[in-house]
Amino acid sequence: MRSAEPTIRQKYVDGLYAAEDEGLRAIRDRLVSAGRWGINIGANEGKILQFLISLSNAKKIVEIGTLFGYSGVWMARSLPADGHLWTIERDHEAVRQARKAFEDCGVVEKITQVEGDAIDMLNELSPLGPFDLVFIDANKSAYPQYLEWAAKCVRPGGLIVADNTLLGGHVAESEKPESLSRAQYTEMRRFNDLIANDPRFFGTILPTDEGLTVAIRR
Numbered sequence: 001m002r003s004a005e006p007t008i009r010q011k012y013v014d015g016l017y018a019a020e021d022e023g024l025r026a027i028r029d030r031l032v033s034a035g036r037w038g039i040n041i042g043a044n045e046g047k048i049l050q051f052l053i054s055l056s057n058a059k060k061i062v063e064i065g066t067l068f069g070y071s072g073v074w075m076a077r078s079l080p081a082d083g084h085l086w087t088i089e090r091d092h093e094a095v096r097q098a099r100k101a102f103e104d105c106g107v108v109e110k111i112t113q114v115e116g117d118a119i120d121m122l123n124e125l126s127p128l129g130p131f132d133l134v135f136i137d138a139n140k141s142a143y144p145q146y147l148e149w150a151a152k153c154v155r156p157g158g159l160i161v162a163d164n165t166l167l168g169g170h171v172a173e174s175e176k177p178e179s180l181s182r183a184q185y186t187e188m189r190r191f192n193d194l195i196a197n198d199p200r201f202f203g204t205i206l207p208t209d210e211g212l213t214v215a216i217r218r
């Protein structure tokens, strides 16, 4: 969960490298009004996603967890003309808000919104693969399941990116903290162990405020 008020350091970095335009600011305003600002990525993570998409020439991306489309707009803007983003969300109001964001930001043609539970929807998307990049940003307790899907459906050399993998720093504690459910704590630790030790992956956690895992599917 990001705080609404960025630190001086964040302001400096975002101002230099990840300034929001009117479209992104409008999504931010709607998230704040709905009391949901902070569960989305920050502007600098948006820029990191754009950097990774450009670096890897990603054309086919799956996002798990659309919310109001903030991260989706950042990613779609970095896709080439023949690139596409499939983004999964189970909350109908969020799907509606994201649709408006994608239209207003001029990226709607590059995006397919997939409404439903992520595991079911990922299985439906599998035949469209292999994908170049998956961005995992939904319920934390299912991250290892999403990673298993990515292992099958992301091409060798493709990227797996996941937000919140430090769980606000709590993932490093030896006992589960009160603020987290048992499943959130144990499954996120399992996800991080898999990225670290499973030979199918090569990656690390970028130490952003929330922790952003970046990994290659070998």
Ligand SMILES: C[S@@+](CC[C@H](N)C(=O)[O-])C[C@H]1O[C@@H](n2cnc3c(N)ncnc32)[C@H](O)[C@@H]1O
Binding pocket: 039, 040, 041, 064, 065, 066, 067, 068, 069, 070, 071, 072, 088, 089, 090, 091, 094, 116, 117, 118, 119, 137, 138, 139
């Ligand atoms: C952290 S927010 C996504 C933020 C978004 N990626 C951004 O940065 O703008 C997580 C979203 O995942 C959705 N979600 C959680 N569990 C889900 C599931 N099992 N299937 C589909 N969507 C899910 C929630 O409704 C929520 O909108």
